[in-house]
Amino acid sequence: MIRYGIIGTGGMAAAHARGTRGIDGVELSACCDIDADRARVFAAEHGFARSVTRVEDLLEACDAVAVVTPDAFHAPLSLQVLGAGKHLMCEKPLTTTFEDAQEVAAAARAAHAAGIVTFINFTYRDASAWQEARRLAADGAIGEVRHATGRYFQAWLASNVWGNWTQENHLWRCGIPRRPDGSPVGPAAGGTLGDVGCHILDFLTGVAGPATALRCSVRSFPAPHPTTGAPVTEWEGRPLDANSSVAVELDLDGGGLGLVESTRWASGHPNQVALGVYGTLGSLEIDLEDSPTRLRHCLGEARHRAAWTSVDVAATPSNFQRFIRSIQTGEQDQADVLRGAEIQACLEACDRSVRAGGTRVPIPSLFAG
Ligand SMILES: NC(=O)c1ccc[n+]([C@@H]2O[C@H](COP(=O)([O-])OP(=O)(O)OC[C@H]3O[C@@H](n4cnc5c(N)ncnc54)[C@H](O)[C@@H]3O)[C@@H](O)[C@H]2O)c1
Structure with a gap:
């Protein structure tokens, strides 16, 4: 079972939850937001087992994590997710600066070599x-x-x-x-x-x-x-x-x-x-x-x-389905x-x-x- 988590529980997170809920082999384990009430309501609405405000607590409870915060937080959170050895789905844009993109790309390349799957959510694919x-x-x-x-x-x-x-x-x-x-x-x-x-x-x-x-x-x-x-x-x-x-x-x-x-x-x-x-x-x-x-x-x-x-x-298949299938098969999809x-x-x-x-x-x- 893939324990799935979402960081950032605003508008787009609902699309991630809807798109991932119900895929075979996935359980919605935790969601995280700096706004504790929003995270709690989101967890109840979408069926996540728990809501947290600390990313570290989410990482402990999950194998695969979607970063769905405002853009400025994508780079540090993606690095934290990859650093913890978890599969990563990052919302677009990957980062707000090119230097950050280079750093996240280097971390992703190393993670791929270790069998970790990464995705960027270019929805219109x-x-x-x-x-x-x-x-x-x-x-x-x-x-x-x-x-x-x-x-x-x-x-x-x-x-x-x-x-x-x-x-x-x-x-x-x-x-x-x-x-x-x-x-x-x-x-x-x-x-x-x-x-x-x-x-x-x-x-x-x-x-x-x-x-x-x-x-x-x-x-x-x-x-x-x-x-x-x-x-x-x-x-x-x-x-x-x-x-x-x-x-x-x-x-x-x-x-x-x-x-x-x-x-x-x-x-x-x-x-x-x-x-x-x-x-x-x-x-x-x-x-x-x-x-x-x-x-x-x-x-x-x-x-x-x-x-x-x-x-x-x-x-x-949607990006959400491709992400989960890539983790299950070990074959990184687009x-x-x-x-x-x-x-x-x-x-x-x-x-x-x-x-x-x-x-x-x-x-x-x-x-x-
Ligand atoms: N792929 C797409 O088609 C698509 C569509 C819409 C939005 N997006 C992307 O999704 C991301 C979120 O957009 P949105 O419209 O849901 O924004 P939003 O403002 O509705 O929600 C963002 C949420 O993140 C929370 N948050 C902020 N900083 C945080 C942090 N450091 N840790 C945890 N939670 C934090 C906020 O409290 C809020 O609940 C953006 O990067 C946006 O570009 C992608």
Whole structure:
């Protein structure tokens, strides 16, 4: 039996609990939060045997641990989980700084060698349409990739479709992550790029192939006051300085061009994730707002007639199911923490590009130097 635990019992933790509860061979052993009442209520609601406030107590009671806290705590908690020899599922983004990503990646590499499984929760890999697109691209169905576009649009700064942005679960996403000395990590750190841009960078490069260099533009705007609508640049003493609209141009490994765009200002699109990949032999398109199982393709001879086929792809395992199955079989499935760190390298390049006035910069290597 795998004794399973969750650190951080907020909104996303409920998805972890629902997605893991009921998998054969798993028992929900403990959950942990700095807010004891929240952890207690969460344990009762989702059927965890106990709730704790100390991570050490959770680690004693668990074999596999999900880190589902705000981003700033992912690195120290992941290192603590791996240091205790436990299997790790970390929420995205893996870390808030590239240095932390390198440290967690090194720890994960050592843990893998010792038979420990690690996962990064890039949720949209759960979409069977994406898994099929990835398979088709890897099998050469679209030929050489020439162009790829990825879009992750949200609406919660321009509308209250997900409630008010002053709620804590939105508010911590509105400021640039700070280093322990209080200094901001960088102009492109966190924000929509760190929060959901990491998803779409994974979504695009997981099908179109890795990128070697990029250039990035970010915008950060005042938030609208919840009652007056007046522009607000800080809330309760916390600066609202993180990016909320982003464009990234990627040099793909095979020479193709990738374009990623993300914003929190797209009214009408609470959570749209879409991808198009275009190659010498055909095209693949997905729009999860339309359906997570529907893949459109225009391939082979059909491309000369501009004839699209829409396929409903049978469900594929979720990240939660893959994580548990990997532990049970000893075979590490996609996507491990090293993949999370690769995406952090892209985010680091975005930050370096913005600092350099939007110029093209190489994506740094994880283990160099
Ligand atoms: N994969 C996805 O699609 C997806 C979707 C939403 C959120 N997320 C990620 O999940 C994480 C959590 O997001 P959320 O929306 O649930 O946030 P949230 O603010 O709703 O919940 C965070 C919880 O963590 C607790 N917490 C804070 N610091 C802690 C610490 N040091 N130790 C233990 N508990 C701590 C808070 O008290 C709170 O209960 C974030 O990293 C976010 O990026 C991922």
